[in-house]
Amino acid sequence: MGEISIKINIADRVYPLRITAEEEEVIRYAAKLVNEKIKELQENYAVRDKQDLLSMCVLQYATGMIKAERALQQQDTGLEQSIHELDTLLTDFFSK
Template identity: 70%
Template sequence: MGEISIKINIADRVYPLKVNMEEEEVIRRAAKLINDRIKDYQENYAVRDKQDLLSMCVLHYATATLKAEKRVINEDTDVAEKVYQLDQLLSDFFSNK
C-alpha cells in the first residue's frame, strides 16, 4: 500500500510523518501509549520538564523491549530443547524397530 501523511502529537509537540497506510494505526497507538505514560509520570512524580518525562518514558519502553526480547530468546531455547528431545525419542523409537 502507499504512503500517507499524518501528524502525531507527542508531549504537546506535533510531528508530521509519512508512513505506510498499514502502519498508521500502530504508530497512533504508540503515540497514545507514550502520551499516557508521560501523563502518568506527570501525575505521580514531581517532574514537569518534558525532556525528563520523555527520557523516563524511553527508559520504560526500552526496558520493556529488552525484557520481551529476553523472554522470546528463552522461549526459543526451550522450544529448541523440546524439539531436540522429541527428535531423540523418535530416533530411539525408530532405531529399535
C-alpha cells in the same frame, strides 16, 4: 500501498510523518501510549520538564522491550531443547 502523511502529537509537539497506511493504526496507538505514560509520570513525580518525562518514558519502554526479548529468547531456547529431545526419542523409537 503507498505512503500517507499524518501528524502525531507527542508531549504537546506535533510531528509530521510519512508512513504506509498499514502502519497508521500502530503508530497512532503507540503515540497514545507514550502520551498516557508521560501523563502518568507527570502526575506521580514532581517532574515538569517534558524532556525528562520523555526520557523516563523511553527508558521504561526500552526496559520492557529488552525484558520481552529476553523472555522470548529463553522460550525459544526451551522450545529448541524440547524439539531436540523429541527428535532423539523418535529416532531411538524408529531405529529399533
